[in-house]
Amino acid sequence: MRGLRAMFDTSANKKLVEVDGLKMYFPIYTGLLRRHTGNVKAVDGVSFDILEGETLGLVGESGCGKSTCGRAILRLYEPTAGSIKIDGEEIANVGFDKLRKMRPTMQMVFQDPQASLNPRMTVAAIIGEPLSEHSGKSRSDQLDRIYELMDAVGLNRDFANRYPHEFSGGQRQRIGIARALALNPKFIVCDEPIAALDVSIQAQVVNLLEDLQKQFGLTYLFISHDLSMVRHIADRVAVMYLGKVVELAPREDLYADPLHPYTKALLSAVPEPDPVAHDNANRTILQGDVPSPSNPPEGCNFCTRCPSVMDICRKIDPEFREVRPGRFVACHLLNDTKMPADPTAAVEA
Amino acid sequence: MTDGPNQPLATSGATPAGAAPVMEMEAYRPPRNQWWDVWDQFKTHKGALLGLGFFIFALLFVYVGPLIWTIDPTFIDIRARNSGPSLAHPMGTDQLGRDTLARMMAGGQTSIAVGLTAMLLSLVLGTLIGVVAGYFRRLDGPLMRLTDLFLAMPLLPLLLVIIMLFRDQLRAAFGPEGGIFILIVFVIGITSWMQTARVVRGDVLALKEREFVLAAKSIGTPSHRMILRHVLPNVMSPIMVSATLGIANAIITESALSFLGLGFPSDFPTWGRLLFDATDWLQQNPERVMWPGLAISLTVLSVNYIGDGLRDALDPRIRGR
Numbered sequence: 001m002r003g004l005r006a007m008f009d010t011s012a013n014k015k016l017v018e019v020d021g022l023k024m025y026f027p028i029y030t031g032l033l034r035r036h037t038g039n040v041k042a043v044d045g046v047s048f049d050i051l052e053g054e055t056l057g058l059v060g061e062s063g064c065g066k067s068t069c070g071r072a073i074l075r076l077y078e079p080t081a082g083s084i085k086i087d088g089e090e091i092a093n094v095g096f097d098k099l100r101k102m103r104p105t106m107q108m109v110f111q112d113p114q115a116s117l118n119p120r121m122t123v124a125a126i127i128g129e130p131l132s133e134h135s136g137k138s139r140s141d142q143l144d145r146i147y148e149l150m151d152a153v154g155l156n157r158d159f160a161n162r163y164p165h166e167f168s169g170g171q172r173q174r175i176g177i178a179r180a181l182a183l184n185p186k187f188i189v190c191d192e193p194i195a196a197l198d199v200s201i202q203a204q205v206v207n208l209l210e211d212l213q214k215q216f217g218l219t220y221l222f223i224s225h226d227l228s229m230v231r232h233i234a235d236r237v238a239v240m241y242l243g244k245v246v247e248l249a250p251r252e253d254l255y256a257d258p259l260h261p262y263t264k265a266l267l268s269a270v271p272e273p274d275p276v277a278h279d280n281a282n283r284t285i286l287q288g289d290v291p292s293p294s295n296p297p298e299g300c301n302f303c304t305r306c307p308s309v310m311d312i313c314r315k316i317d318p319e320f321r322e323v324r325p326g327r328f329v330a331c332h333l334l335n336d337t338k339m340p341a342d343p344t345a346a347v348e349a
Numbered sequence: 350m351t352d353g354p355n356q357p358l359a360t361s362g363a364t365p366a367g368a369a370p371v372m373e374m375e376a377y378r379p380p381r382n383q384w385w386d387v388w389d390q391f392k393t394h395k396g397a398l399l400g401l402g403f404f405i406f407a408l409l410f411v412y413v414g415p416l417i418w419t420i421d422p423t424f425i426d427i428r429a430r431n432s433g434p435s436l437a438h439p440m441g442t443d444q445l446g447r448d449t450l451a452r453m454m455a456g457g458q459t460s461i462a463v464g465l466t467a468m469l470l471s472l473v474l475g476t477l478i479g480v481v482a483g484y485f486r487r488l489d490g491p492l493m494r495l496t497d498l499f500l501a502m503p504l505l506p507l508l509l510v511i512i513m514l515f516r517d518q519l520r521a522a523f524g525p526e527g528g529i530f531i532l533i534v535f536v537i538g539i540t541s542w543m544q545t546a547r548v549v550r551g552d553v554l555a556l557k558e559r560e561f562v563l564a565a566k567s568i569g570t571p572s573h574r575m576i577l578r579h580v581l582p583n584v585m586s587p588i589m590v591s592a593t594l595g596i597a598n599a600i601i602t603e604s605a606l607s608f609l610g611l612g613f614p615s616d617f618p619t620w621g622r623l624l625f626d627a628t629d630w631l632q633q634n635p636e637r638v639m640w641p642g643l644a645i646s647l648t649v650l651s652v653n654y655i656g657d658g659l660r661d662a663l664d665p666r667i668r669g670r
Contacts, residue, residue, distance in 0.1 A: 074567055096571075103569035116560035120582040120665060122383065129578070130568045163665035179564070 016187055016219045017050040017073070022082035022092075024065070024072040028294060040294045042068040044243035044301075045082070047320065050187070055213065055220040057234030057251070059227060059266070063290065065243040066223045067111070070189040073221065074106055075099055086187060104134050104183035111192040113172035117164035123150075123175055124160040130182040149178040152215075153208060170201035177208065181216070189221045194229060206233055227270050231255055239263045242301040243293055245320060248328040259329045261306050300332065308333060390662035397658020400651035407648050411457030422451040422618055431634060440640050444630060449623075453640055456618035460600050461648065463533055463619070467599035470538030472592050475545025480576055480584070482546070483553025493550065500543045508536050512611045529613050533606060537599045545591040552584045585663045593656030597649035604645075620645050 023046075025039035042065045050056045060066050072079045075091055084092045086106055091099060107130075110116035117126055124146050131142045147157050153174040164172055173193060180188055190209065194202040206229060212218060224230050230237055231251060238248040239262065247260040258264045265284040272278040286305045291297050297304050303313040312332050320330040391397055430446035432438060440449035482492035512532060519528030556562060557580070565579055604621020606612035613619055620641040627637035661667045 071563070076563055076566055100569035100571070103567065106567075108564065108567045110560045110564060112560055116564050118561040118565075118579055118583070120585075120663075121578075129565065129570070133568050133570055133574075165666045176564075183568075 013051040013053055015049045016052040016087060017221070018083075018085040019049070019073060020047045020083045020085075022046045022069065022072060022084060023080040024068050024077055025080040038294050039080075041243050041296060042293055043072055043079075044293075044296070046240070046243075046245050047082075048238055048245060048248055050219055050221060052186070052219055053213075053217055054235040055222050055233055057230035057237040058221060058223045058240060059225060059230050059237060060240035061225065061266070061290065063293070064240045065293070066225075066240055067191050069240070070108070070191045070221060070223050074108055074189055076108075104130070105185055106187045106189070107180035107183065107185040108189045108191060109173070109176050109180050109193045112196050113169055113176050114164070114196070116176050117172060119164055122161050122163060123155070123167075126164070126175060127178045127182055130179060134183055145182070149181055152181065152212065153178045168201075169197050170204055173197060173201075173205050174208065177205075177212070181212065184216070185218070187219045187221070189223070191223045192225070193222075194226065195224070202229065209233065227267065239266065242290060242296055244301055244330065245328075246302065246330050248320075250326055253327060259323065259327065259334060260302075260331050261308055261333070262302050265307070300330075386665075387659075387662045390667075391658050394654075394658035394661060396654040397662075400654030400658070403647060403651040404655060407457065407461065407644070407651070411454050411461060414454040415451070418450055418454065420448045420451040422447060422455040423616060424448070424451075431630070433634065434636065441634060441636060443626065443637065449637060449640060452618040452623060453620070453644060456620045456623050456641065457644060459530070459613065459618070460603065460620040460645070463530065463537070463603045464596040464600040464648075467534045467537035467541070467603075468592055468595035470534060471542040471595055471599075472545060472588065474538065475542035475591065476549055476581075476584075476588055478542065479546040479549025480553055480580060483550040484557060484572070484576060484580065489550075492546075496543045496546050499540070502540075504540050507540070508606065509611065511536055512606075525614060526617060529617075533603055533612055536606075537602050541595060541598055541602075545588065545595075548587040548591065549584050552587055553580055556580055556583050582663075586660050589656045589660040589663070593653045596652045600645055600649065 022043055023041070024043035025041050027036050028038045028040060029035060030037045044065075046065075046069055048056065058066050058069065068077065071077050073084055075084070079092055082092060083090060086102065089102060091102060094102075121129075124143070127146045127149055128142050131137060131145055135142065135145075137145070146160065150157055150160065155171065155174050155178065159167070159171075164175065167175065173196075177193075193209070194205050197205060209220070209222075210233060213220065220233075222230065222234055234251050236248065236250050237254045238245045239254075239260065240246070241262050247254065247258065247263045249259070254263065255267065258267050261284075265286050268281070268283045269285075272281055284307060286307075288305050291301070291304055297314070299315045300306070300313040300318050303309050306313065310332060316332070318330045318332045318335065320328055323329050323334045424447065426442070426446035426448075428446065429438065429442050430444055432442050432446075434441050438448050438450065440453060442448055443452070478492050478496065482489045482496075515532060516529070519532050522528060523531060562575065562579055565575055570578070600620065603612060603619060604624060607619055607622040607625065613622065615622070623641040624638060624645070627634070627641065631638055
C-alpha cells in the first residue's frame, strides 16, 4: 500500500487506520481428539488504509468476511497475523491494558440494534457505560454528557430511563450510535448499521451518520452489502470476496468503471427501479456458489466462478496492486503479463 | 417508568440536536434507581405479595413467637401427653407432653435458617461455577467435569461419610447444635449446586455470543465487570428459579437427614424432625403431622411465589405489563 498518497482530493489528510496483511483464521478441530485439522480463513491477507475524515465502504456478499474484518480491526477477535495501526499506534498484538487505553479512539456500531443493547440496562446506563469505564467523571457530569449525546443523535432526553425493548429499530440504532460516540472516537466501524432497519429508517440513520461525521470529523469503515447505500455514503469502496479485498477504488471510479470481474458481477446485480430497464438489464450472473473459506481454491479465490477465467488464475494468486492511480485490483486480467485477456474483459463490461 | 404521562407535554415533542437549552435540564427526571421499578412491578404480582406476606408471617412466627408463647419446647409435662388442641396447648402435645406450638416455633427457626443458608450456599457455588465455566473457555472442561462428578456421586452414602467424619470435630468446635447446623448447611449446599451450575453455564454460553457483550468488549470493559454488568443480570431468571426450588429442597433434605438420625439430635426440634416423629402417631393424633407438614409446604410455596414475582420484576421486558 505504498502509492496511496497520490490518491485524490483528500490526499492532504493523514492515514488514520492502516491495515496490512490482516489475517483472521478460525481453527477447526475435528475428531475424537479435537485435533487442529484446518482453518476457516475468514479474512485472508487484507490490506487497506483509511484516511482521516473519510468513509471507506466495505462491500461483498454474505459470508465473505466483511464483519469479521471489521471486528478484527477493533481487536474484538485476536487476529492471526498482520498489523493494524490506528492513529499511528500498532494494536494488533498489544496487551489488554494498553488496548483498553486505546479503546476510546475506536468504536463500533453494530448490525442488529436489538442484540447490541443489553435488555437489562436503561438507555442512560447503556450510553453511560463507556463514560463510566473511561472518563472518570462524576455521575452528574456523566449524565450531562449522556443528555448531550442523546440530543446529538436525536433522542428525546426523556427516554433516558427506558429500556431497549421499548424502542423502535431506528431509535435503538441511535442509542447504539450514541454509545459509540460517547468517548469522542476518531474512528468508527459501522458493521452493517442499516441492514436490520426498514428503508425509511435506513435513510434517517445514514443521514445521521453523515451529519455526525461532519460535526465531529469522524472516520468510518462502513461495512454493508447494500451497494447503493455505500455509493451514497462512502468516499472509497473496497470489495471483498472470500476473505480478500479484490478491488479498492474511489467511489465514482468503481461504480462507473469496475475493473475486477467480481465487482462487475456485483454491480450488475444491483436492482433497477425501472421495470423495463430491469428486465432488459444485461446482467453478469455468476454460476455456482462461493467456495468454502476453510478450503479456498488454489490460485485466485474467484477462479471457480469468474466469467473470464484463465489458466494462470487457477495456479497463481494475483497480487493486490495499484493498476491505475488510486485504484487497487487483484486480478490477472489487468496484469501486463496477460495482455490478450484484457480487451475481452473490457468488452464484457 | 410508568409515570411517563406526568411529564409536561412540551418535553415530549422531539428535541432536535443540540437545541435543548441548559435550563430545561431540570425538567428531565434523573435516571431512577431501578430497584424502585422492580418494587413497582413486584407489587402488581398478587401471588408474590401473598407469598411475601406469608413468609414474613412465618419469620415472625418462628422468631418473635417464642417471646410471646414462652413455654420451653423441651419442657416435659408427662400428664398432658398426646393431648389434642386446647387452650393450654393450642396445637396439642406430643407423646412426652411437650407443647407442639413451642416446638413448631423452635423447629421453624432451624428449618428456615437451614433452608435459606443452604440455598444461598448452593446458589453462590452454582452461579460461580456456571458463570466461570461458561465465560472462560479454558475452565469450561474441568469445571463441568467436576459438576458431572458431583452429579454422578451417590449422595446419601456421601452424606453419611461426611457426617461420620466431621460431626465430632464440628461439635467440639461450635457446640452440638451449631456444629450440626454448619455441617448440614454445608452438606446440603455442596450436594445441590450442580443443576444451577449447568443451567447458568448454558445461558452464559449463549449470552457471551450476543452483540451487546461484544459491544462492551469494544469499550474495553474488563471481564469481572462484564460478568457483573452484562452476564449476571441476564441469567437472573434461571438463578431465581433454582433459588426458590433450592429452599424447598434444603428443608426436605434436612428432614430426611434428621429422619435417618444424621441431622440434629433427636430432642432438637426441626419441622422435618417433628413431621417424622409424628408419623408414628398418625392414628391417634393426625393433627401432629399436619402442623409441620403445613408449615413446610406453605413456606416453600410462599418462597416459590416470591421467586416468581421477583423474576418477573427483574426482567424489564415483562415489567410494566
